Structure formats: structure tokens, C-alpha cells
Amino acid sequence: MASIIRPALLRQTAMAAAAARPAMRSAFVRDAVRVSAFHASSRKNLLPPGPQVIQGTVNDPAPVPPTSPSHGSYHWTFDRLIAGSLIPLAVAPFAAGSLNPVMDATLCSLLVIHSHTGFQNILIDYVPTGRYPKARKSLMWALNGATVLVAIGLYEFETNDVGVTEAIKRVWKA
Numbered sequence: 001m002a003s004i005i006r007p008a009l010l011r012q013t014a015m016a017a018a019a020a021r022p023a024m025r026s027a028f029v030r031d032a033v034r035v036s037a038f039h040a041s042s043r044k045n046l047l048p049p050g051p052q053v054i055q056g057t058v059n060d061p062a063p064v065p066p067t068s069p070s071h072g073s074y075h076w077t078f079d080r081l082i083a084g085s086l087i088p089l090a091v092a093p094f095a096a097g098s099l100n101p102v103m104d105a106t107l108c109s110l111l112v113i114h115s116h117t118g119f120q121n122i123l124i125d126y127v128p129t130g131r132y133p134k135a136r137k138s139l140m141w142a143l144n145g146a147t148v149l150v151a152i153g154l155y156e157f158e159t160n161d162v163g164v165t166e167a168i169k170r171v172w173k174a
Helices: 002-020 025-039 073-096 101-126 133-160 164-173
Strands: none
Touching: 073 101, 073 164, 101 133, 101 164, 133 164
16 A cells, blocks of 8 residues: 555655755656656557457347356366475475486476466466457467477477486586
8 A cells, every 4th residue: 555655645745845945846847747647647558459249239138158067167176286286296306305207207297287277278268259269269279289399398308308307406406
């Protein structure tokens, strides 16, 4: 709350000080006007709004999408389970002191799944199907392709190189 009020109080103090001293008035007023102009600027959208299409009439009910447990609470629960299981898997290889390839592969798999579902949730939330059907479909395909490329890269790194946990140990000690 104090940080919200602080610029207004500083501006008022500067205006009062400028009014008290006529010789310094121009610099204070000029700076106060510049700062207040900066804070009072209008909000500019980075992207233009999508197509505004009204389907049906005013008296039609809002369309209710069909329910699906995989896109509702089960999906959220799955995301939370994956996120929660990453915590002990991220600490276990370093705490135990052993490099287990199964544990390393499990950690990499869960990282890929966690990243994929997180980006998928972002696309679902911010690229609506009704407004941008082609963009959403292409972005979902791009996400699937990127997920496959990352999974292949991690597999190659695990099998042909030192692995993720050993790489993190080496970077940490470097």
C-alpha cells in the first residue's frame, strides 16, 4: 500500500516545494509534470483484439461445452502430482550420492511432461479456439513437436553423455 501512495506523495511534496520557492519552481514543475504524464499514460495493447463475432441472438443461452474429466479436475490433479513428484526427484540424486540411470530417466521424463502440460495450459488459457482456431492448432502442433525434440535430446544426453544429474554436479562444482 505504501508503494502505491509514494509517487503521489512525492509529487505533492515537489509541487508544494516548488510553490514555496519561485526560483526553483520551473524545474520541480517540469519534472512533476513529466512524471505525472508518465503515470497517467493510456494503456496500449501489444496485439490487436481478435475478431469480435457474436453468434446467435441476445436471447440465446450461452453455449456450454461438453464436460470431460480429462480437461477438468483430473487434469489439474495430474499437473499437481507431477509438480509435487519433481521436488524429491530433483533432490534425491544429490542427497543419495549415487547416480542411478533409472532415477535420472524418471527425472527427465517428469520434467518433459511437466513442461509440456504447463505450456499446453498456457495455450489453452490464452489462445481461445473460438477466436483463433488455426493459430491454436498450429501452436499445439508446434508444442508437440518441441516436446518430442526435447525428449529425444534428453534421451541422447542420458545415453551418450554424462546425464542430467552428473552435468548439474559438474556445473555446480565448476
